[in-house]
Amino acid sequence: MPHDLTLISTIAVSFALAFVFGYIANILRLPPLVGYLVAGIAVGPFTPGFVADTAIAGQLAEIGVMLLMFGVGLHFSIADLLAVRRIAIPGAVAQILLATAMGLGMMMLWGWTLGAGLVLGLSLSVASTVVLLKALEERSAVSTPNGRIAIGWLIVEDLAMVLALVLLPAFAEVLGGHAAGDAHGGHGAGNQNLFMVLGLTLVKVSAFVAISLILGPRVMPWVLRQVARTGSRELFTLSVLAIAIGIAYGASTFFGVSFALGAFFAGMVLNESDLSHKAATNSLPLQDAFAVLFFVSVGMLFDPTIIMREPVMVAAVVLLVIVGKSLAAFAIVMILGYPLSTALTVSAALAQVGEFSFILAGLGLAHGLMPKDGMDLILAGALLSITLNPLTFSITDRVTKWIRANPRLKAKFEDGRQTHFLALQGELEAARVKAAAKAAAHKTFSPEELAERFPLFTGLNPEQREVLVLHFVLKTYQPGERIIRAGDEADAVYFISEGEVEVSVNGRKISRLHAGDYFGEMALITGQPRSADVTALDYSKFATLSQRDFRRFLQRFPDIRKQMAAIAAERGEMNRQLLEDEPEETTPKSA
Numbered sequence: 001m002p003h004d005l006t007l008i009s010t011i012a013v014s015f016a017l018a019f020v021f022g023y024i025a026n027i028l029r030l031p032p033l034v035g036y037l038v039a040g041i042a043v044g045p046f047t048p049g050f051v052a053d054t055a056i057a058g059q060l061a062e063i064g065v066m067l068l069m070f071g072v073g074l075h076f077s078i079a080d081l082l083a084v085r086r087i088a089i090p091g092a093v094a095q096i097l098l099a100t101a102m103g104l105g106m107m108m109l110w111g112w113t114l115g116a117g118l119v120l121g122l123s124l125s126v127a128s129t130v131v132l133l134k135a136l137e138e139r140s141a142v143s144t145p146n147g148r149i150a151i152g153w154l155i156v157e158d159l160a161m162v163l164a165l166v167l168l169p170a171f172a173e174v175l176g177g178h179a180a181g182d183a184h185g186g187h188g189a190g191n192q193n194l195f196m197v198l199g200l201t202l203v204k205v206s207a208f209v210a211i212s213l214i215l216g217p218r219v220m221p222w223v224l225r226q227v228a229r230t231g232s233r234e235l236f237t238l239s240v241l242a243i244a245i246g247i248a249y250g251a252s253t254f255f256g257v258s259f260a261l262g263a264f265f266a267g268m269v270l271n272e273s274d275l276s277h278k279a280a281t282n283s284l285p286l287q288d289a290f291a292v293l294f295f296v297s298v299g300m301l302f303d304p305t306i307i308m309r310e311p312v313m314v315a316a317v318v319l320l321v322i323v324g325k326s327l328a329a330f331a332i333v334m335i336l337g338y339p340l341s342t343a344l345t346v347s348a349a350l351a352q353v354g355e356f357s358f359i360l361a362g363l364g365l366a367h368g369l370m371p372k373d374g375m376d377l378i379l380a381g382a383l384l385s386i387t388l389n390p391l392t393f394s395i396t397d398r399v400t401k402w403i404r405a406n407p408r409l410k411a412k413f414e415d416g417r418q419t420h421f422l423a424l425q426g427e428l429e430a431a432r433v434k435a436a437a438k439a440a441a442h443k444t445f446s447p448e449e450l451a452e453r454f455p456l457f458t459g460l461n462p463e464q465r466e467v468l469v470l471h472f473v474l475k476t477y478q479p480g481e482r483i484i485r486a487g488d489e490a491d492a493v494y495f496i497s498e499g500e501v502e503v504s505v506n507g508r509k510i511s512r513l514h515a516g517d518y519f520g521e522m523a524l525i526t527g528q529p530r531s532a533d534v535t536a537l538d539y540s541k542f543a544t545l546s547q548r549d550f551r552r553f554l555q556r557f558p559d560i561r562k563q564m565a566a567i568a569a570e571r572g573e574m575n576r577q578l579l580e581d582e583p584e585e586t587t588p589k590s591a
Contacts (some may be wrong), residue, residue: 011055022036030390037298045523057296064290065260067286075179080155083152083431085426091330096122096126100123103121116374120377127350128353136151141345150346166205169201208255208265321352329350358379453515468575472543475542481535486531492547495542500540
């Protein structure tokens with residue numbers, strides 16, 4: 001029976017060539033993204049040899065877009081953005097407007113339509129966050145003030161492009177295009193009142209955003225936690241993918257929102273969950289794999305002959321990206337009163353184009369706003385600018401060192417422009433402290449810390465401890481606060497992370513327990529009410545397992561159940577003897 005191997009061959013060859021060219025790019029100290037685009041060119045219809053199925057590659061690319069945007073939303077930090085808002089928001093908006101105007105003017109001089117020039121200008125106005133992070137990581141500059149300003153700037157650009165993805169379809173016919181999938185131009189939205197079309201679009205988007213932000217944080221984290229309780233890594237990973245792709249598809253089907261926007265909000269919703277780090281870790285391999293297919297599929301659209309057919313236009317696009325955008329950003333940062341080193345870092349960060357450029361250009365093609373040559377120009381600009389970006393950063397690094405080595409220039413362009421920069425540093429530090437406190441408030445243990453602090457769990461392998469950590473809920477108590485009351489129904493077992501507690505029965509002190517000890521398991525094992533009072537002696541933190549999770553845990557690990565049952569019986573006998581004999585305070589592990 002014959003089999004259609006088109007899908008398999010497309011994926012296999014794309015992955016193989018992406019690996020080869022990506023590895024070569026890495027050896028040449030270029031971002032692997034360049035290699036992925038070259039791999040797409042190699043399997044595209046404009047080069048000899050094997051030609052991948054463009055329709056299948058396009059659908060795989062859509063999944064790549066969803067997972068890529070899901071990852072952006074999952075790591076999106078409003079706190080970091082707010083810390084650099086005074087420079088990132090006005091700077092990014094002004095730079096997008098200037099770069100779009102330059103691209104629009106250049107294309108209209110060459111006879112392109114308003115819609116084509118607008119799409120190309122917008123596509124060239126934004127830079128790749130992936131490429132920027134790679135460049136900053138190589139310089140150990142991600143957490144520096146200038147690095148965080150550049151990242152915040154690009155986050156604002158990403159948000160602006162999300163808005164553009166929403167509005168572009170609504171304005172497509174007005175700008176000379178057509179509805180998606182209507183190659184002959186539409187007669188629906190184009191003949192309606194523009195404000196009605198725009199209003200309907202905004203209502204749909206607003207409804208989707210409202211549902212996402214109101215219901216999402218209440219429903220999605222709860223779903224993840226319930227799946228995590230099963231202890232199945234496969235189910236947890238599947239749930240993350242179902243949420244990412246399911247919300248993206250539902251947003252497109254029911255609200256007319258792009259896949260990209262739906263996936264972005266899915267990530268934002270899960271970002272507030274205690275399990276967001278786990279979700280990011282489990283989804284990262286598939287996100288990376290499909291992102292590679294996305295870049296390969298973009299490369300397949302590139303016709304290399306554009307470099308020979310339109311060398312002047314290609315050169316103009318590259319100059320706009322590397323020189324025009326950079327100069328615009330440099331001027332904006334300097335006008336806002338920040339040091340020269342900040343202006344140079346932001347300028348180098350923007351001297352390339354990336355993911356959103358391809359997504360927006362693809363949308364422009366789908367709506368007939370931009371000719372095929374427009375996509376080729378954007379891809380040529382992307383390949384050349386990303387390839388040259390390490391050189392751009394190297395030049396700016398040298399200029400910065402030269403400025404700082406010259407006392408007169410340093411005093412004028414660095415030391416004399418520190419007012420806004422110092423204020424921004426204070427806000428960044430405050431945001432870092434707040435984020436650290438929030439992380440500490442939600443953190444229980446890593447699997448390694450769990451085994452180190454609690455000998456009871458040393459027999460579990462790392463994966464089993466990782467599953468157990470997902471079930472913990474962190475609780476804190478103040479000195480003198482009653483944690484457990486005798487006679488209460490058992491609801492959880494408590495593992496002491498920090499602090500000290502006192503155990504008493506009928507007002508008589510029985511024992512003190514410290515970090516690494518646990519209590520509350522006796523009532524859960526026997527099913528009887530609490531037999532002792534437990535009070536915090538100082539500020540204490542506990543990792544707790546609910547009754548249901550504790551019982552499931554013991555069912556999963558019968559050896560630990562036997563161990564805890566034996567310890568619980570020993571404690572109960574010791575407590576009874578202590579109460580009968582009324583001895584001086586000792587330290588049995590009771591509760």
